Amino acid sequence: MNPARTQKSAGFAAVARRDARLLLAAALDAGPELPIAHPERVLNGSERARIERLIARRAAREPVSRILGRRGFWSLDFKITPDTLDPRPDSETLIEAVLGRIDEPAAPLHILDLGTGCGCLLLALLSELPAARGLGVDISEAALGVARENADSLGLGARARFERRDWAAGLSGPWQVIISNPPYIREWEIEELAPEVAHHDPEMALNAGLDGLDAYRALLPRAGRLLDRGGILALEMGKGQQDAVEALLVATGLTPLGRVRDLGGIERCLVATLGNPWDSAKK
């Protein structure tokens, strides 16, 4: 017996069971607890047909979040569509990194989110910082529409604006917090990703040119000039990109404060400030 393999298959089985429960609940228009609370429930013909259609989609490698059109992120519920990236749990590393460096959560901070997608990063921060206001920008008008809907449904619409822009073009500052999870996949690697990603996340949210760094090169020079002195910039990056992204940060005049690992132990987030690191909220 190979214990690692057994553990991996047990993991797959658990995920498959959770997927099945969520799809069953969706087919029955019920909460996810229904299949556990009422295992005796017998499906009628139209319910069977509905669940079979959903299972066929999942078997064709469509993620459950895409089938349901919803994704939980930072304990908040987000609408997602084919125009938005499906937010990843790893991106919560950015939220933790920013919150961990804010001394006064009640301060009226201004937060800029570059490449906002469904708005998950900005809205998660606003949900924790009651006096903060934020701007989410994206090149995709369709994604911005989803972000606005999410802001309203989470009760954060009065503190969040969304604008179509090419990264930070035309914006002025200063911003106390700038966050971004830009595209960072090498163009030629996209087809090698799992079908759940390659065929369902928008290419615009993934593709970052030949070396995976195009978006950082495009956004950093201007974003660096918009950061307040002592402000916090938090960037998500792909596995193994930390040195290259940090070099780009330094070239724009920012001072790196640290790298934060995700739950898988991968250096996922770079935090930087403008000026002397001792100016920044927390070391």
Ligand SMILES: C[S@@+](CC[C@H](N)C(=O)[O-])C[C@H]1O[C@@H](n2cnc3c(N)ncnc32)[C@H](O)[C@@H]1O
């Ligand atoms: C990796 S996704 C991140 C989405 C969201 N922030 C998240 O973490 O789930 C990158 C986002 O950047 C946007 N984007 C790509 N090129 C852009 C550009 N030139 N200017 C602004 N946004 C851009 C994409 O449309 C996409 O929504």
